[in-house]
Amino acid sequence: MLSPTERKALKARAHKLEPIVIIGAKGLTDDVVKEVDLALKAHELIKVRAPALERDMREVALKELCERTGADSVQSVGKVFVIFRKRDDA
Numbered sequence: 001m002l003s004p005t006e007r008k009a010l011k012a013r014a015h016k017l018e019p020i021v022i023i024g025a026k027g028l029t030d031d032v033v034k035e036v037d038l039a040l041k042a043h044e045l046i047k048v049r050a051p052a053l054e055r056d057m058r059e060v061a062l063k064e065l066c067e068r069t070g071a072d073s074v075q076s077v078g079k080v081f082v083i084f085r086k087r088d089d090a
Contacts, residue, residue, distance in 0.1 A: 014047060017047050036069055048065070
């Protein structure tokens with residue numbers, strides 16, 4: 001879990017980012033989860049856009065996406081999610 005201080009810093013970092021992954025009309029498919037996982041490996045902090053999903057479905061998709069990728073939700077504004085997963089530099 002992220003502390004409020006960490007969350008605030010990540011929100012500031014994410015402000016200038018553009019969405020890397022878009023969740024389409026088919027919803028949260030295995031391919032979308034795979035792309036998010038790859039993006040998190042490369043960037044740690046990413047934005048995901050979900051223009052085709054209704055509000056309730058966006059909340060469910062964000063939760064499921066974080067669970068399946070081991071990421072933390074930083075924030076959700078409208079149709080855009082910001083998620084973070086610490087990179088393993090081992």
